[in-house]
Amino acid sequence: MANTNLANAKTAKNDEFYTQYPDIQKEINAYLDYDPNVFRGKTVLLPCDDPEWSNFTKFFAGHFELLGLKKLISTSYAPESKKYKMPYQPTLFETQQPYFDNDKSKTHGKIFVLTEDVSGDGRINIEDLQWQYLEGDGDFRSKEIRKLRDEADIIVTNPPFSLFREFVMWLMEVGKQFIIIGNMNAVTYKEIFPLIKDNKMWLGNGFQKGNAYFRVEAPRESYADGVFDESTNLVKFRNCCWFTNIDHGRRHQPLKLMTMAENFKHSKHKEIRGRKDYIHYENYDAIEVPFTDAIPDDYKGAMGLPKSFLDKYCPEQFEIIGIAEGDTGKELGLKPFPPELKMMNPSLRQGQLYYMEDGYPVKPYARILIRKKQSL
């Protein structure tokens, strides 16, 4: 985990991470399994992409007919506007076009559109993509790309990590369907958490074994040991996930859980097994549940869970009460802790949960407060 965090910090300014084809395929298949017509007759926009390289463009153009798409639009961001400067070389594909423009190639974004069979081979696929330079640099916040957003039904991309909040707000302005990649830590942001709580956004199906590998162009020394694989040019993030507002099957699979008594007897976690009770927070009426599989099935009250719970969250089984973090925590009515406890544990912050262990105040990391659906 330390490696991952270090890598995140070191590469914070680098937004150039390219998504792999099998990851896109696995994720999109989950929505199709749930509703085979989810993309039928729809216009899909892939912003913040590099259509000449992108696996998003390759996947959606390649499956245009199978998905029943009406229109595919993919846009790129101008090389000179990118924060992370890399030597730029236009592709042969671009330079061979009669309208190739050496200056625009650096300063303008590009738009690729697919609607019909242009090549005349009787199929609509990647060969039929038509492209041109955008008027601007392809910034998703520009008027030009907003217009494309408004035209689209579904927006799919891996947006720049550094502008994730802004990107989600940009999506929410118009209430479109979306499938995007982001950092799991984003769930604690004050702009993002309310969307999760109100079931306006949830976690997607997910990466293979929770590990996301992205192709990078950045120099090797930007990464901590074990994060970057030189032989594949892939960088590994353990805390990346898909966010969406489109339904998939995993979201509706309730967790199979043990009762509280069964947990005390059989839990695989030494923190739970052999106990007589779950730890109760001092400043909020809820129990501390440090592992999702240790949720007691027969407990009706509030429970504090790590944010990884969201990957298993089934809205028919649980409701989300809030997050014990910052202002959101204060709004939950967490009781202030006595000042003398701060002397014992300086990391205590108002708006966060704490419990006492052997006379010492302990603060668990950003807990999400949940409770079983009262109807169950």
Ligand SMILES: C[S@@+](CC[C@H](N)C(=O)[O-])C[C@H]1O[C@@H](n2cnc3c(N)ncnc32)[C@H](O)[C@@H]1O
């Ligand atoms: C994480 S990468 C993902 C690229 C591609 N979508 C993929 O997954 O393979 C995000 C891309 O967004 C671009 N980008 C950064 N800021 C942007 C902005 N304001 N508007 C549009 N694109 C931006 C970056 O240059 C980068 O290429």
